[in-house]
Amino acid sequence: MARYLVYCTTAPGHLFPLVPGLRALRDRGHEVHLRIGAKLVDGPWSQGLQVAPTDPRIDEIDVREPTTGSGAARLRKAIAGLMSRGPLERADLDRAIAETDPDVVLVDTNAYGAAVAARASGRRWGIALPTLIALPGKGIPPYGMGLAPASGPLGRLRDRVLWPLLIRQFGAAMLPPLNELRAGAGLAPLTSPLDYLLEADQVLVLTGEPLEYPRSDVPAHIRFVGAQIYDPPGETPAWLDEPGDPWVLVTTSTEYQGDERLALAAAEALRDEPVRVLITLADAFGRVDLPAAPNIRVERFVPHGPVLERAAAVVCHSGMGIVQKAVAAGVPVVAVPFGRDQPEVARRVVEAGAGVLLPARKLTADRLRAAVGTARSQRAGALQASRRLLRQAGGEVFAVAAEELLAGTEVSSQAV
Incomplete structure (x- = not known):
């Protein structure tokens, strides 16, 4: 020992x-x-x-x-x-x-x-x-x-x-x-x-x-x-299993970096789409007022594991933690990098065939809506990336x- x-x-x-x-x-x-x-x-x-x-x-x-x-x-x-x-x-x-x-x-x-x-x-x-x-x-x-x-x-x-x-x-x-x-x-x-x-x-x-x-x-x-991959344990919220449209997870950095405009763009982009949207804000919770819509749910934190099991796509700031969790789960990613190592992580998502890149400087509701649609069409590539990741x-x-x-x-x- x-x-x-x-x-x-x-x-x-x-x-x-x-x-x-x-x-x-x-x-x-x-x-x-x-x-x-x-x-x-x-x-x-x-x-x-x-x-x-x-x-x-x-x-x-x-x-x-x-x-x-x-x-x-x-x-x-x-x-x-x-x-x-x-x-x-x-x-x-x-x-x-x-x-x-x-x-x-x-x-x-x-x-x-x-x-x-x-x-x-x-x-x-x-x-x-x-x-x-x-x-x-x-x-x-x-x-x-x-x-x-x-x-x-x-x-x-x-x-x-x-x-x-x-x-x-x-x-x-x-x-x-x-x-x-x-x-x-x-x-x-x-x-x-x-x-x-x-x-x-x-x-x-x-x-x-x-x-x-x-x-x-x-x-x-x-x-x-x-x-x-580690996700803090927690009960699966009952609302995740309610019947309805597929889920899209939108998440910002756990270490605050001023990326709440990603949540704003996502709420505007997806409020009228045939999806349910979970937005987790972490340290940005309470810093931004998001438009209300029947298909949008906003939380400070929800364990990602149960959400990813049910998600059709992930929209994120390109943090390494959420990206690796999404790739492991075979869920296509819309990577919107803001800073730190995120531009590099976002590029690797694209090169792995696991999703698409939308630079933060180009972030608009229309572009994000289109990016989510493109990412969802890449499910096969995301599943292949998952198999490669899980092998080691x-x-x-x-x-x-x-x-x-x-x-x-x-x-x-x-x-x-």
């Missing part, structure tokens, strides 16, 4: 994909300690894990990405927010290591201070990445812009030009504060933002085909462990990779 210490940021979209893998480690006989923000400590996801809260001062620092400004300015502000948590995270993980004496430390990719502490601890450590990996490779288009894979000489030239520019942009925002954190821990400075992933003992990427492009030159320590998904794949991190080499499927 080994002891794992897992340090996660207080974001459901980063915690929930860890749950299947951490439970699989527990079931294979390992001891799993999880550090997470206090508001998430007592949820049903913590069953069987040894969960304790992180330093409450960490969550008092607002790290939400700005909803206005240029892409570069928003990137700098978002990273600056995450980095400002760094000193507290580093000290917090140092305390957790002293308390638990782990064999392995796993750190959420956005917990930069904790990653510095893990690296400085001298223990085996890894990064958990709950989205697509921003790493150049043969045939991989520049990350974050939602570009299709290159075809022909001009496309390959595009990639050769844009990748260095993007790496430089990320480096300008990320390296100065990260290297300041590293200096405080006695670590040498990084010269590229890619080094953050490349120096870890292992990177567990919580996705895979069909949303990840095939890679022929990925470093051996980067492991694609497939989609890790699940907590056991995560657990086997995490055991390799413990050993430093491949190990058997039995618990250590």
Whole structure:
């Protein structure tokens, strides 16, 4: 039996994909300690894990990405927010290591201070990445812009030009504060933002085909462990099973990003269509007044699993969590990206044949109505994408990779 210490940021979209893998480690006989923000400590996801809260001062620092400004300015502000948590995270993980004496430390990719502490601890450590990996490779288009894979000489030239520019942009925002954190821990400075992933003992990427492009030159320590699907348990609402037209799920980000206009457009687009519409607003609940219509239901949150079992389409902000759930369920997606990693996720939906892309800047009720119709016609492609995703998904794949991190080499499927 080994002891794992897992340090996660207080974001459901980063915690929930860890749950299947951490439970699989527990079931294979390992001891799993999880550090997470206090508001998430007592949820049903913590069953069987040894969960304790992180330093409450960490969550008092607002790290939400700005909803206005240029892409570069928003990137700098978002990273600056995450980095400002760094000193507290580093000290917090140092305390957790002293308390638990782990064999392995796993750190959420956005917990930069904790990653510095893990690296400085001298223990085996890894990064958990709950989205697509921003790493150049043969045939991989520049990350974050939602570009299709290159075809022909001009496309390959595009990639050769844009990748260095993007790496430089990320480096300008990320390296100065990260290297300041590293200096405080006695670590040498990084010269590229890619080094953050490349120096870890292992990177567990919580996705895979069909949303990840095939890679022929990925470093051996980067492991694609497939989609890790977790939905908090809850009763299926009785109204979901009432007879009527097919359901369309419309959902906004669980971390507020000013995307409530997606819900407005969806309500206007679908109010007179032969569908029933469930709009879940999460942190945007109460921020927007939606037009009333007999076929529209608005909730703060409903577990996605039962809805997806009955859905004809999903309209979403292109968050990785809802996209992977929809693809797993074989439900076609209308991906409307607003920021963060969402343009890249939306592009992967299209390339996987799992739905359509409608850029937020082009969002209107008429265009959204047409996009829903197109997506619904792609059910066969969505089902094929589901089969590809489910072939390599699940907590056991995560657990086997995490055991390799413990050993430093491949190990058997039995618990250590």
